[in-house]
Amino acid sequence: MPHPRSLLLPTPAQCGEMDRLAYKAVPIATLMDRAGWAVARAIRLHFTPCRVLVLCGPGNNGGDGYVAARYLAQMGSPVAVAALAEPRSDSDAAKAAALFKGPRVPFSPKEAARADLVVDAIFGAGLSRAPEENVVSVLKAAQRVVAIDMPTGIDGATGAILGDAPDCELTVTFVRPKPGHKLLPGSAKLGDFVCADIGEPQGILDQLGIQTWHNEPGLWHIPPMTPESYKYSRGVVSICAGGSMPGAARLSAAGARASGAGLVRISAGENAPAFRLGAPGLIVDDGELANLLQDERRKIWICGPGLTPDEVAETLPILLKAERIVLADAGALTWGAENPERLKGVAAITPHIGEFSRLFGKPGEDRLSAAREAARKINAVVVMKGADTIIAAPDGRAAINDHASPALATAGSGDTLTGVIGTMLAAGMPVWEACCAGVWLHGEAGLRAGDWPIAEDLDAHLGAARTKAIELGL
Numbered sequence: 001m002p003h004p005r006s007l008l009l010p011t012p013a014q015c016g017e018m019d020r021l022a023y024k025a026v027p028i029a030t031l032m033d034r035a036g037w038a039v040a041r042a043i044r045l046h047f048t049p050c051r052v053l054v055l056c057g058p059g060n061n062g063g064d065g066y067v068a069a070r071y072l073a074q075m076g077s078p079v080a081v082a083a084l085a086e087p088r089s090d091s092d093a094a095k096a097a098a099l100f101k102g103p104r105v106p107f108s109p110k111e112a113a114r115a116d117l118v119v120d121a122i123f124g125a126g127l128s129r130a131p132e133e134n135v136v137s138v139l140k141a142a143q144r145v146v147a148i149d150m151p152t153g154i155d156g157a158t159g160a161i162l163g164d165a166p167d168c169e170l171t172v173t174f175v176r177p178k179p180g181h182k183l184l185p186g187s188a189k190l191g192d193f194v195c196a197d198i199g200e201p202q203g204i205l206d207q208l209g210i211q212t213w214h215n216e217p218g219l220w221h222i223p224p225m226t227p228e229s230y231k232y233s234r235g236v237v238s239i240c241a242g243g244s245m246p247g248a249a250r251l252s253a254a255g256a257r258a259s260g261a262g263l264v265r266i267s268a269g270e271n272a273p274a275f276r277l278g279a280p281g282l283i284v285d286d287g288e289l290a291n292l293l294q295d296e297r298r299k300i301w302i303c304g305p306g307l308t309p310d311e312v313a314e315t316l317p318i319l320l321k322a323e324r325i326v327l328a329d330a331g332a333l334t335w336g337a338e339n340p341e342r343l344k345g346v347a348a349i350t351p352h353i354g355e356f357s358r359l360f361g362k363p364g365e366d367r368l369s370a371a372r373e374a375a376r377k378i379n380a381v382v383v384m385k386g387a388d389t390i391i392a393a394p395d396g397r398a399a400i401n402d403h404a405s406p407a408l409a410t411a412g413s414g415d416t417l418t419g420v421i422g423t424m425l426a427a428g429m430p431v432w433e434a435c436c437a438g439v440w441l442h443g444e445a446g447l448r449a450g451d452w453p454i455a456e457d458l459d460a461h462l463g464a465a466r467t468k469a470i471e472l473g474l
């Protein structure tokens with residue numbers, strides 16, 4: 001099933017290309033007019049009438065600003081424009097500027113401070129470097145800011161802040177959100193977020209080779225339960241466990257069970273007695289790993305939570321030799337940090353930023369590209385965990401997940417996530433989709449679990465999260 005267009009996140013460069021391709025059907029001037037109208041309308045809905053100053057840059061972002069100023073004036077708001085620089089003559093932005101007949105004031109901190117509301121139409125998709133000091137000081141002087149397309153200073157492709165960016169109360173973008181609207185630190189600057197339809201022919205989105213999606217149900221589909229479902233069709237998750245940190249493997253097992261695995265088995269060797277004191281529905285094996293792998297129904301293996309690097313060295317190569325679908329986390333990532341090649345053959349890894357940096361080097365400001373590059377390098381799906389999580393596949397696909405809660409930042413929560421992804425794999429989902437689904441379910445459980453859950457509390461919400469994901473994804 002193709003991934004839905006409605007979840008695509010085009011880069012600013014792809015949006016520029018889209019405008020060029022759309023030109024025959026809809027001229028830029030028309031799109032600009034609709035964009036400016038959408039901004040004026042959103043401001044009218046969000047704010048009571050007040051004195052507005054629109055800060056216009058020289059490009060099309062500024063063009064949208066002139067149009068918004070014209071419509072706001074027609075709606076009865078006192079509006080002035082301050083131009084950083086005039087648009088290039090004969091450009092669409094210049095034509096929009098000519099149609100605004102209201103007052104012009106200097107581009108200065110004093111004027112920005114006097115206005116009740118400042119509209120940032122300085123730079124949007126065209127931002128190519130950090131804004132100059134005069135731009136920053138004018139935006140800093142504003143009391144309340146609405147951004148057109150993107151707050152000036154945020155890189156729409158990466159969410160990085162170039163120099164500085166205003167804290168906005170409202171951001172209005174067009175057609176589709178961009179990666180920078182979903183990635184921190186930029187995404188924290190948007191305030192309320194509106195994506196307006198300006199009538200761009202949607203089919204063009206398919207021609208641009210966009211490989212980034214917002215992680216929502218519909219991007220993937222979790223198999224629902226059917227009357228014919230049985231334990232093994234729901235899937236078996238197997239977990240390698242060690243003696244020194246048994247809690248981690250138990251948390252993964254609990255997450256796997258709570259998110260709907262048919263059967264969860266822990267392979268603990270001589271440490272089995274410690275695990276047998278745990279949940280009664282958990283099967284604990286003490287046999288040799290090689291013997292356990294004779295059971296072909298045990299396709300999905302989690303390796304890493306609660307394991308020392310030495311224990312990983314004893315288990316992971318055996319799992320890979322047996323051609324199992326392996327999800328590597330925690331101890332496996334420490335073992336791999338000495339040599340990432342060791343992880344080749346695993347289906348997915350789930351590093352937080354520290355683990356990612358030890359494996360591949362610090363990701364820098366463009367985490368999206370770094371995650372993609374890492375996935376290509378080890379030929380496995382990389383789930384780069386954080387307040388926003390990036391799920392990158394070796395074929396270039398990437399999803400950005402912002403469906404989460406800071407409450408998830410608690411010890412053991414990552415082990416739960418590994419278990420949930422294990423269950424999605426065991427249900428037969430392809431690897432990237434399973435990882436995306438697992439991350440969303442984990443986020444949904446975190447949102448449902450209140451402000452201060454511990455990792456174990458998430459389990460109680462995973463079943464409802466799965467039901468919601470199935471309903472939303474239909």
Ligand SMILES: NC(=O)C1=CN([C@@H]2O[C@H](COP(=O)(O)OP(=O)(O)OC[C@H]3O[C@@H](n4cnc5c(N)ncnc54)[C@H](O)[C@@H]3O)[C@@H](O)[C@H]2O)[C@@H](O)CC1
Binds near residue numbers: 028057131132150
């Ligand atoms: N499909 C869409 O999404 C549409 C987008 N439109 C608008 O078009 C905008 C993009 O327009 P442009 O490509 O003209 O780009 P901008 O208006 O963002 O920037 C214009 C130019 O400013 C210069 N510049 C970039 N960073 C600078 C810096 N830090 N200091 C000084 N100069 C700098 C660059 O030469 C850049 O090309 C979007 O943000 C959006 O507001 C609409 O007008 C029409 C439809």
Ligand SMILES: [K+]
Binds near residue numbers: 123150
């Ligand atoms: K802007």
